[in-house]
Each structure stands twice: as C-alpha cells, then as structure tokens.
Amino acid sequence: MSTLNILIAVCATYVIFLFLIAFMAERAAMRGRGHWLRSPVVYTLSLSIYCTGWTFYGAVGNAARSGLEYVTIYLGPTLVMVGWWWVLRKLVRIGRTQRVTSIADLISSRYGKSNTLAVGVTILAVIAITPYIALQLQSVTLAFEVFANEAAAEAGTAIGQAQDQTALWVALGLALFTVIFGTRNLDANERHHGVVMAIAVEAVVKLTALLAVGVFVVWGLGGGVSATLERIDASALGHWQMNGGRWVGMTLLSAAAFLCLPRMFQVLVVENDDEGHLRTASWAFPLYLMLMSLFVLPIAVTGLDLMPVGTNPDTFVLTVPLSQGKEGLAMLSFLGGFSSATSMVIVAAIALSTMVSNHIVMPVWLRVSGGGAKVSGDVRHVVLLSRRLSIVGIVLLGYFYYRLSGGGEALTAIGLVSFAGIAQVLPVLLGGIFWRGATRTGAMAGLTVGFGLWLYTSFVPSFGAGMVFSEALLSHGPLGLYWLRPEALFGIQGMDPTLHALLWSMSLSTITFFVISLITFPAPLERLQAAQFVSIYQHTGGPRSWTGGVAQTEDLMIMTQRILGSHEAQALFQREARRQGLSGDLPEPTPEFLELLERELSGSVGAATAHAMIAQIVGGMQVSVEDLMAVADETAQIMEYSARLEAQSEELSRTARQLREANRKLTRLSVQKDAFLSQISHELRTPMTSIRAFSEILRDSAELAPEDQVKYASIIHDEAIRLTRLLDDLLDLSVLENGQVNLNIRQGRLGAVLDRAADAAMASEAGRKLTLVRKAKSEDFVLTTDLDRLSQVFINLINNARKYCDADNPRLEIRVFRGEDRIFLDFVDNGTGIAAEARDLIFEKFARVSDQRAGGAGLGLAICRQIMRRLGGEISYLAGESGAAFRVILPAEVAMAAE
Amino acid sequence: MGKRVLLVEDEPNIIEAIRFILNRDGWRVHTHSDGRDAVNVVRQTRPDVLILDVMLPGKSGYDILRELRTEFAEAELPVLMLTARGQMKDRELAERAGASRFMTKPFSNADMLEAVRSLAGA
CATH class of the missing domain: 1.20.5 (Single alpha-helices involved in coiled-coils or other helix-helix interfaces)
Structure with a gap:
C-alpha cells in the first residue's frame, strides 16, 4: 500500500505544482512580464498535447502488438508540420484575423457565419472526443491499477474495484483545474497562459519520463544500443510485415486528426501568439515526436521479453521498471502518463466547452431569455457559467463513456475511432480555406454524410456487439440487408475496421461536399467570407459589411458591456471615439467600427452569435458593390458590370443634358x-x-x-409692296417647312450665282454700301442644284450684312473652299458679330437680334435654313470669327455631278 | 391753338401720316424715334399730349409710360398709346401702365384727331 500512497501523494504534489505553475504564468502574463510565456518553445511544447495518454502508453502497446505501426501516429503530424506548414500558417492567419474561437467557429464563420453548421461541428466534436477523454481516464486508471496490483501483491491482499472511483476522482480533478484556468478570461481569443504553461511543463515531464524509461531499458537492461537492436531483430516485432494500406490510412488519419482535433486547433490556432512560432514548431515539434517514439520499440521488445505472458502491453512503460524494482522510475513514468492524459483532457475540455457554450448554450440562452441583444445586464456570467458547466459536462461525459464502454478496448482502437470521427471535418475545413466555391449547403451535406457513416461504421460498433448494435445486426446487416453490415459496407470485407470506416465516410463525405457545393449557390455573405478566407493574405482588412448609421451606439454599448464587461467595453468605445476624433465616449457606428466590434465580440461568443447580436441592433447588413469588388476572382466580371453601369449612367446623364x-x-x-x-x-x-x-x-x-x-x-x-413681300415670305416659309416645295434643278457656275445674288442684294435701296471680297478662282466650278433658291440664300446673307454690319466700312468676305465631301461657303463681315446666346435663335422665325428696325420681318434666316435643308446642305452661324459669320454647306455631289 | 403733341414712333411713314393729320388741325408735332431716351425727350418737350408707340427700338412704350407715371410732373400727362398688336392683353397692359387712351393700328385719321383733341381738352 505504501507505494500506492506515495503515488497518490506524488500525484497530489504534482497537481499542486501544476496549479502553481499555471497560477504564476497567469500572474506574470497579467503583469505583462510574460515574454517567455510567448516563446516559440512554449508554443511547440504546447503542441505536444497531441501525445496523450494514448500515445504515452498505447504506443508501446501498439508496438508490442503491431510492430512499427505506431510510427504512423507520429508520421501524420510530422508530415503536416513539415509539408503542410503553409496550411497551418493559413489557418493561424485566418484564426487571428477573424478572431476564431474554435474549429466550429472557423467553419461557421467561413460558411456565412452559419450557426447551424457550428452546432453540427460542435456535436460531431463532442461525440468524437468523448471516447478520447474516456481513453485518458482509462489510461490513468489503468496506471493506478498497475500500482495497486503491485501493492496488493506485496501486501497479499486483494483490492476492490476502485477503478471507477479513481476515474471519477481524476475526472473531477481535471474538471476543476480546467474550470479554474480555462475560464479565467471570457475572450477565448485571449491566451490561456496558465494552461499553456502547465501543458508545456507537462510536455517536458512526459518526454523526460519516456526517455528515462527508454534509457533504463536500453542501457540498464538491454546492455547498450547494439545489444538492444539485436534483441529487436530477434523478436517477432522485427519480422512484422507491414500492411501498406493500413499504413497510409493511419498516417492520413493522424494527419487529419492533427488538423481537425478541437484541442489541436486550440493550441495551434487559438492559443497562437505569433505566426512566426509556427516556423520553429515546424521542425521542433517533429523532433519532439521523434524523441517520443525513439524508445517505444525497445520498451515494447523488452516488455515482451521480461513480462509474463498476458501482461497488458499498454502498461509496459510502468510494469517494466516496477518489475525491476525501480519504483522511482515507475513513478516518473506514471507522472509522464498522467501528464499526457491530463493535458489532453484540459485542453480538449476548454476547446469543446467554448464550442458548446458559444454555439449551443449562448444562442439558446439569448433566445430563451427573450430580450435578445438589447437587454441590459451582464451576460458574461452566463457565458462563464455555461463554459464551466460545459467543461464539467464534457469531462463527465467522458467518464460515463468510460463506464459504459467498460474500458475494455485496447487504447489505440478507441483513439482511432475518435480520430476517424473528427477527421470528417477535414474536407470541409480544407475546402473552406482553399476553395472559394465551397458552399454552406455543401458543407452541411458533407458533414452529415461523413458523420452518419462514421457513427454507423465505427463509433457505434466500437461499443462492442450487443451494446447498441446487436450481434445479428453486426454480422448480417440491418433488417437482414447483408450489404449494409456496419463493418463491411457494400460487401467489402476483410478490411481493417478503422480503415473501412475511414474509407467510406471520408470518400463519400468529400464527394457529397464537392458535388453539393458545385450545384448550390453561395449567399452573398458566404461569398464574402469565402474570399476573406481563401485569400486571407490579400485581404487583411475585414469585410466591409455593416451599414452604419442605423445602429444606436448606446444599444451597442449596452450589448458590448454585457459581453466584454463594462470596463473593457468602455475602453473599446472610448478608443474608437478618439480614433474617430470625437470628444465623447460614444463613437459613430461606422461600418469599420461595427466590424471591429463584431470581431471583438466573436472572440467571446463566436462569430455566428456576435454577428446575430449586432445584426439585431443594426438591423441588417448589406454586401456592397465595394465588398464584392474585393472578391478578387470575380473582380473582372464586376468591373465589366460596373463599367457597363457607368456607361449607362453616362448615357443617361447625356440624354438628360x-x-x-x-x-x-x-x-x-x-x-x-x-x-x-x-x-x-x-x-x-x-x-x-x-x-x-x-x-x-x-x-x-x-x-x-x-x-x-x-x-x-x-x-x-411701297407699303403695299412691303405687305406683299411679307406675305410672300410667310408663304414661302410655310411651303418650305411643309416640304411642299418643288426644286428647279439647273446647272450653273457658282461664281455666276454669286454675281447675280450680289447684284440683286445691292440693287435694293435699304441698307448701307457694302464691299464684297471674293476670290473668283475658288468659285470657278459648276453646281447642279436649285440655283434660284441658292441665290435667295446668298441675297439674304448679303442683305443682312448690309443691314446689320456695324463697321465703319462694311465689308463682306465670301470664302469658298471644298472639303472631302462638302463645299463650304463662309460669309464673314467685319462688324461686331452676333452674341453667343443669340446665335441659335437667329434662324427662328421673327427672331430679330438687333435693336435697329431694319425693315425685315425676321424671316430671312429662317427661310435660308429651310432652303438649305431642301438643297441637302445646311447653314449655320460660324463661331470664332470677329464679325458676323455664316457658313453655308453644300453636299459635294452638287458640284461633282457637273464635273 | 398751338398745342403741342409729342409723337414717339419709329416707323417713318406713320410719323409722316400723323404729323400731317395733326398739323392740318393746328397742332405742333414733335417726333422722336428711339425708345431709350424717350423719357428725357418728354421731360424736355413737355407736350400737351403724348402719342406713344409700343414697339420701339431700345425700350418698349409700356416701360417709358411706367417711368413717366412715377414722375410727379408727368403723372397727369395725357398719353395715347398706339399698338400694332390689337389683342386684349395689350390693352390691359397699356391701361395698367397708365395709358389715357389706347388705339390699335391701323386707325382712322378722324379717330386719331378726335382722340388727341379730347385728351388735350380733358
């Protein structure tokens, strides 16, 4: 009994030591002195929660049973760390910029902040991880049992079935530790420095323990490296044939689990302080794994040699030192296993409780409590309470699973069931961060299919025949459908059960995910988030999605206080107000601020809930054209569309003008x-x-x-004649305007037409003397048109110059020149010209610009314009000349035809 | 009698006709053809009767009349308004501007004489 008592005492001391470490780390972090807490080494060590009690004890057991297969468990993560470093970097970047609190949050956020999806992933995770927690409890219990048996053998007494009680106590202790250090801060995005530090210490302890046992085995028992190698060679393990399919499957599975396990996500992404730490971890963590696996085989071989047949190989790490009387070493080894188990449970509980609380408890509570986002009152205690209860619940769930399953299965098998379960998230996760086309519906469908198949082929059968599935169902299929047997789906038999489950669930879920994604259409928010996630390196700014101005800053303040606490909320709002250059404490609810707020809140309650809460106050969001512009691949399309819009609006404004x-x-x-x-x-x-x-x-x-x-x-x-002329003009204009005029087309030289017009114009007494400037040569060509009508236009223009040219020596220059397809006749006088605003009026009827009463009725130019229209040409005012200038344009055919 | 009439009109033939008619009746007829300085001319001439055309270069007859009516000295001056547009609107405009009498072109010589006589006698 003394060993057992010492063991309990050591255990208690160790736990107290861990409490102290965690406590001090928290203190140091709070005082801002914890730089060493944020070192890449601590980060790397915290990743070692991958090595749980399962790997600590189970690896040796696995090696004893299946030889080198245990390596796959380490190979997967190593490949991920080394080869998929960029995937991790992307995950970390996304996690940090989007303030992701868990893997469920990440997936929900990526697929349009869908809470349904978050709930799905949470449930999946809880169900998949529960056996794993049970596994840890089992490993600790098993280790206790070893010592208890040893003590019982010494004392010659039998010990009772104290295992269940041990497991319960361990479970409660772990729950307590997790509640204390895991829920100190509400913001899951704030690092749990105490927990991380404790985990790092535990990582060192378990490595030291395993290495110590290994060293003892190789040098203390085996007589050096070469002797040990010989012994390995001689044992059955050396001749073990490796099964390629199972190897690939196992490696894949452990790689997938490394990425998807909530606790790994917690330490990898959520607890990550600095992206740069990943670089160190990418070589240091594989090194750690290598050291962990270094002595596995020698221990297994030695155990098989030394221990009596029937000893559980999972406990070789303990029983080998014990059998040699090295109780201290065994104690250390026990602490190593204990560390492995506890660190896993703690982090898993934190991760799962965050998920359960954020995605299930909080949304339900917010709905049930009725008030929604606008009710005042601190909800932090609700969040904290829900997290604490979740932690206790999850740990107890593990305990009950342990009780239910009876702890009979070999450790590795349970672990693999867990791994296969959580691996269902992988397609959706990778698709989400690399494939823009992945949709929420696709993700839901893929997860449902994968989860369902896993439950059917792996999880439920793991309870053993007769527990849930009857013997008959397992061997003959449900309702006698032979091809639906859980462990031989579609008649594929003889396959390793884990591999079988993995193959069917992963392949079908991946196919479902892709096909449904292809045929469904993402909502705008999904599309936006997809762009944010897939191109995280390009868009470091958040999505501009909130339309500000509608929100009441006070309402936002009340809501934020409830979640962040009044002190932090006020600090946040004041900071923003200062940034906006406002004097008060309340900033304007700009889209940028709302975004910031959403991110802050999502750190506490998850993306979906934070989004919903803000939406409740702001009243909705809108995906603006600008947001869509940020969606890089679609930019070209949108640019084109916007160019079209621009062209349209330009055309509209032109039309309007x-x-x-x-x-x-x-x-x-x-x-x-x-x-x-x-x-x-x-x-x-x-x-x-x-x-x-x-x-x-x-x-x-x-x-x-x-x-x-x-x-x-x-x-x-004279007045009678004037009257007649006026009536003639009116009739002329009327005829011209109605298009009833008959043209009298004749041929004649332009010069001659101008001569006649000048004579006619000069003949009338009205008006002043006018000098005509002409170039005979330019006028020397034949026209085919209505010469009388053309002459009428010329007469009018010359008359106008006589009447209106206000120069001292009125002069009218007639310039003729021929363009490509038109003939131009410019009539330019040396007067002051016509004011710009009057120029388009002078061709209208009765428009008289001049004050002088010049005898005309104001019909001349109107008639000229009508005539020129009939002749296929035009007449216009020629701007840019100093005097009044008119341009008569004739189509070139008029001249060409004659030549 | 030797009473004086000022005729503000820009159409030379019409000036000639009115001058003839009034001269023959013993009026002294002064004429002016520009609207712009018509008010000044009225002030200087101080006629017994003013005959004012509406369509004048530079300034309309209505404007000239309105300006005259605001001056104390010319407020009572009898004014015969002549217009070539015989619409109701023009008559109203003339009355509002303060015309003593309104006459549409073309007019009969007797009417013209009668109008000037009655305006001078009133």
Missing part, C-alpha cells in the same frame, strides 16, 4: 410661338397703318399739292 437643352429651347420657342401671332399681326398692321392713313388723307384732302399727292401715293404703293 440633351433633354434639358431641348427643353430650354422648346421653352424659348414656345415663348416665340406665342409671340408669333402678335408678331404677324404687328408686321401686317404696320404697313397697313400707313396705307390707311395716307389713303384717307388722299381721299379727304382736296387741296393737296400735286407733289404731296405723288409722295403719299408712292408711300401707299
């Missing part, structure tokens, strides 16, 4: 149209006034002088 222009013109025209009747009236009444007045004078005045009579009569005559 044109419409505005047209409207302005119409308004002006409408005013003119309004004035048209009164203009006509005025133009007609003015000559009629003279005619009436003078005809009355002639009629009523008998004694008029003959010369007066002649004078008045000619006034009447």
